[in-house]
Amino acid sequence: MNKSQRNQDYLMYVEKQSPKSPWLSSLFRxxxxxxxxxxxxxxxxxxxxxxFPTMDLLTVGAWVNISVIALTIILTAFxxxxxxxxxxxxxxxxxxxxxxxxxxxxxxxxxxxxxVFGVGAKMFYVAGPVIVNGVSYSMLVGIIYFIISLF
Amino acid sequence: MVAVLMYLKAFLVxxxxxxIAELILIKTKITPARILVLFLMFGAVLGGFNIWxxxxxxxxxxxxxxxxxxxxxxxxxxxxGATSNxxxxxxxxxxMATSAxxxxxxxxxxxxxxxxxxxxxxx
Numbered sequence: 001m002n003k004s005q006r007n008q009d010y011l012m013y014v015e016k017q018s019p020k021s022p023w024l025s026s027l028f029r030x031x032x033x034x035x036x037x038x039x040x041x042x043x044x045x046x047x048x049x050x051x052f053p054t055m056d057l058l059t060v061g062a063w064v065n066i067s068v069i070a071l072t073i074i075l076t077a078f079x080x081x082x083x084x085x086x087x088x089x090x091x092x093x094x095x096x097x098x099x100x101x102x103x104x105x106x107x108x109x110x111x112x113x114x115x116v117f118g119v120g121a122k123m124f125y126v127a128g129p130v131i132v133n134g135v136s137y138s139m140l141v142g143i144i145y146f147i148i149s150l151f
Numbered sequence: 152m153v154a155v156l157m158y159l160k161a162f163l164v165x166x167x168x169x170x171i172a173e174l175i176l177i178k179t180k181i182t183p184a185r186i187l188v189l190f191l192m193f194g195a196v197l198g199g200f201n202i203w204x205x206x207x208x209x210x211x212x213x214x215x216x217x218x219x220x221x222x223x224x225x226x227x228x229x230x231x232g233a234t235s236n237x238x239x240x241x242x243x244x245x246x247m248a249t250s251a252x253x254x255x256x257x258x259x260x261x262x263x264x265x266x267x268x269x270x271x272x273x274x
Contacts, residue, residue, distance in 0.1 A: 023177045027170050034169025034217070035162035041212035042161040046154070061207075061215045061224070065252045068216060073259045077267040090173035093183055094190065095165065095216040100256045102184075107264035119264055123257070126184050130218070131253065133188045134225045137195035138245025142229030145199075146241040149233060 026089055033088025037095045041068055069100040076104040102126035161213030164206065168217045187218055194222025199230070224248050 045064045049055065055063075075081040081101050085092045092098055103123050110122040124131070172186050181189070197203040203223040206214040214220055225245040232244020246253075 023174075026177065027173050030173035031166035031170040035166030035213075038161045038165025038210075038213040038216050039158050041216045042158055045212055061212075061220075062248075062251055064212055064215065065221075066255050069252055069256050070259055073256070073263055077263040088169075090176050090183070090186070091166070091169040093187065094169045094172045094218055096218065096221060096252065097216075098183075098187065099218065099221070100260075103256050104260040104263055107260040108267050111264050111268065119261065123260055123264075126187075127256070129184055130187050130191055130221075134191050134195065134222060134249070135246055137192060137222065138225035138229040139242055141195060141199040141226040142233050142241030142244055143238075145230045146233040146238055 029087060030089045030091035033084070033091025034094060035091075037068070037091070037097060041065075041095075044068070065096050068095070068097055072097040072100040073104040076101050077108065081105075099127055099130060157211055160210045164210035164213035165217060166213075168213075168219060190218045191222040191225075194219035195226045196222075198223035198226030201227075221249065221252075 041064045044067045045060050048060055048063050072081060075084070081092070081097075082105075085101065093101070102125075106125045106127075107119050107123040110118040112118065113122070168190075172190065175181060175186055175189075176183065194203065197219065203214065203219065204227075207220070207223070215224075225248065228248025229241055229245040232240025232242075232247065234240070236244070
């Protein structure tokens with residue numbers, strides 16, 4: 001038996017053995033979880049708006065983001081968010097809560113490697129690519145817009 | 152009634168975005184981190200062309216909370232910076248618009264990790 005044949009057989013074996021989650025149900029759960037988080041964010045926004053009616057929409061949005069981030073990190077610290085993430089799949093990591101959770105969980109996970117190179121460096125294991133890509137795209141958009149506005 | 156409708160719209164839009172991500176996650180073998188970056192890029196493009204603003208006006212938090220909204224506010228911040236502050240604003244505007252969220256994520260995570268230890272499940 002040659003090597004490629006063996007590799008192919010192994011891959012087929014892995015495919016057969018890996019648990020098949022019924023994809024329609026996990027799609028539904030992601031929909032429910034994502035919708036619930038966004039609904040919750042909308043509620044926080046309404047509460048903030050009722051206390052500060054003069055606040056503009058952009059600032060309210062920023063406060064909603066900050067509230068969801070803070071709540072996610074606290075839930076992650078108590079280990080509750082893992083349960084939600086297991087249930088919701090993409091419904092928990094696509095909203096900003098996933099970004100916050102990835103930083104908090106990596107920080108807690110790598111605490112044993114020290115505060116400088118453990119926490120300080122590895123808390124960005126997942127969030128780093130998001131920040132790097134996001135800042136790069138925003139700079140690109142800004143520069144393109146600036147050049148266009150010159151003419 | 153208008154308020155209830157707003158919640159329904161937020162639920163619908165947020166849920167559909169997450170369901171699309173879940174579908175990509177199941178049907179292809181793209182890892183979650185790559186999907187995050189992909190959606191972020193999508194959001195930055197939509198924000199750059201000023202399209203996502205309409206969705207935000209329609210669905211509220213359903214459009215701002217998903218990572219597409221994060222990309223959108225990065226792009227919108229850069230555009231706003233470019234109009235008000237010229238080239239300097241174009242460079243820093245995106246980070247300025249999202250700085251509070253990133254700062255809270257980093258600062259609070261650092262604080263929390265000092266008090267919490269990892270609960271790795273061994274099963």
